[in-house]
Amino acid sequence: MKTASDKPNEIVIDTRGQVCPSTLLVTLQNLNLHKNALKEGRTILRIMTDHRHSTATIPNAVRNMGYEVVVNKQKGYYEIIVGLSIPSPEQS
């Protein structure tokens, strides 16, 4: 986890290889659990998934809750970042 003061703390959710709909369920669970920190911009969620469908369902769900969302294609999986405001893209 990165804890640099200028960047929000991040919560990493890795559901790669897991059974459907694990990605969406665990994401929604974390959104609920860290609601205050997320709403105050103190943290973001970084979700790693190989479930293609989640790249559509998660952005849909979180945009309705007022969050920003970015999806990046990585090697062999997708990374979905959710937060109040998402920091500039990082090189990985």
Added chain:
Amino acid sequence: MHIGPTTLILTISMTIGVIAGFVMHRSDYCVTGMFRDAIMFHHTFMLRALLLQIVITMILFEILRQTGTLPFYPFPLLGKPSLANIMGGVVFGIGMVLAGGCVVGTLYKMGAGSVTSFFAFLGLIFGSGLYPEIHPQWANIVKTTSISEAITLPQLLAINPLVMVVAVAIPAIILFSRWHRQQLWGKEAVVAGYLQPWKAACILTLLGAVSYILLGMPLGISTTYTKIAAITETLIIPEHAESLAYFKGVPLNIYNQLLNTPLHGGAGPAIDSLWDIQFPLIIGITIGSTFSAMLLGEFSVRYKVPGKQILTAFLGGTIMGFGARMSSGCNIWHLMGGIPIFAISSLLFVIGLSVGTWIGAKILFRILTGQHNCSCR
């Protein structure tokens, strides 16, 4: 060069399988997900594509029937309706949700590298092999809960299938065009190489029709899971395999005019026509999906999965395989073949499937989140 009918059948099935696997991976055409997400999250986007597929299959099959292109009507292996179909559907529905994919979804996910789906696949074979142990008892239940001698609804009502097709197609087309005006058919996709599900629905409809015309029946694969179990049993415990009545039945017994060859087959260990038709589909769907995933650089095998999920997928596969035999066919067979010709057994299966999906979703929610109340919306 002379190409024998067996080679032709293997080639046709393999081609259909590879295309289907590729297409399903691209649009994530997961029938389990369609039912499950509609119930769990009220997401109906994917279910719309399935409805489209069922309706256009229905229209296409009727056109083919009217033009005399269908070799059989109804197609072979469709059983008489019985309340047992509902029970089979319930069991199948629970299993497919726990497995994270149906008999076909499991294959395309496994093809893309999913370890959980691989275990669901093993479960499917195991469950399909368990069923023959109780087949005599279950066959009795099927017989006593039988509700009609008619296979399809038009047969039961003694009306021309065309009447029923028109009665369903007109409101469906009105509904579809309304969805079109509301722009509900497509979605913006960030995922690489995405194929809109309505396109996948059209391609799968054509594949089903090709299979029906050339091989005599629409897509189906689940009997071959039992056959794989039968072959395995014959190798390990031959005396026991020999004693099972279910392995002796030969329900497929037709003459394929087009390929000029008889087609015989059943669930037993013999390499017969059912094997020639279905086994290449299993292999084809898997490698079609592998091919698609590799082209996108998305093929990856991840072993670091919670053991609980692996076990759930295996058990889900087992329950699903068992349920498919209880209702003489899987969801693909009933939804994409039986429903379009109004097979009563398929309609009953889908009622059960919906209930089973609901039960399965409750159980899976508990397993994945550790919570009891489904507050997932």
